[in-house]
Amino acid sequence: MEVRVANVRKEFDRFPALHDVSLDIRSGELIALLGPSGSGKTTLLRLIAGLEMPTQGKIFFGDTDASEKTVQERNIGFVFQHYALFRHMTILENISFGLKVRPRSTRPPAGEIRRRAMELLDLVQLSGLEKRYPNQLSGGQRQRVALARALAIEPGVLLLDEPFGALDAQVRRELRKWLREIHDRTGHTTVFVTHDQEEALELSDRLCVMSQGKIEQVGSPDEVYDHPTSPFVFGFIGDSSELPVTIENGEVWVGGRAIGIPAHETPTGPARLYFRPHDVDLIEADASMAGVVTASRRVGGTRRVELEVGGASHKVEIDLPFDHPAGEKTRLSFRPKRWKLFPAA
């Protein structure tokens, strides 16, 4: 199912949680809504589910205006951060629940419900645990049951709100891979909410970066990582550094020196240059020295150097075995097209 969010605004007591949000979710894709806490991710998910109504704007399921559909008719599978399993029901009963409560006209026969639930139990790799109760399962297993339960109704759209947020890092990474595999097998249109950029980059076909109730950028993980369109996205996805610069005569200047970067369309005056620690090199300083190394540490397979330039500290990642010890005077060399200029704030 294709979902189109068109110019949606959502206010809570006049407080705008979402401003004019538009997003096309493609049929069969796994899209991640990524943003810091309070950016409006859950609100957008709840609007799609029909648990909230937009203050302005519309949501379409295919060609149908979703406001004409009840929550049931939207046929949504929903998984929350905190496992909302029924404690007094077995795992099998939990998975079957959505089908058992259907009106008689659309409810499959009991044998068929059981067959489907057992199949889903197998899909989420929990065969043999059908008679257990939720409190007999680990957190990771419970979230797999929650996913099986959401899939049981054969949802048009699957909505996952930080489903692995309460689990520890190792389990999260495993479940992330596992969810991607399940998605590739079942092909449900899936919206996955997370505030973890690594999770979003690894898991999604596309990601939608949100901040303060607005969509900042939508694109594939590569597009968003390599071509952030705003300082917010640059800073939120991956590691980044910001260098205050001046634009003059179509060139970028730092500390009274042109650094060999064309300014393109950036207007004359103060601007901000963004780059990633692994997209710059340190080269020998000349007369117009640009920086001093303040720290140098080995981090896993690379070395991380901190360089002070223009009163601010910048992280630079260099390949081993090279080193630039603290106190060394050096300057930044920017790799072609691996930086981005933004107007001064």
Ligand code: ADP
């Ligand atoms: P996220 O899921 O990205 O953390 P939310 O969608 O939960 O963000 O919240 C976005 C903003 O809307 C926050 O400022 C939050 O406090 C506010 N908000 C969310 N739900 C309600 C509500 N039911 N009543 C009042 N304010 C709300």
Ligand code: MG
């Ligand atoms: Mg939330």
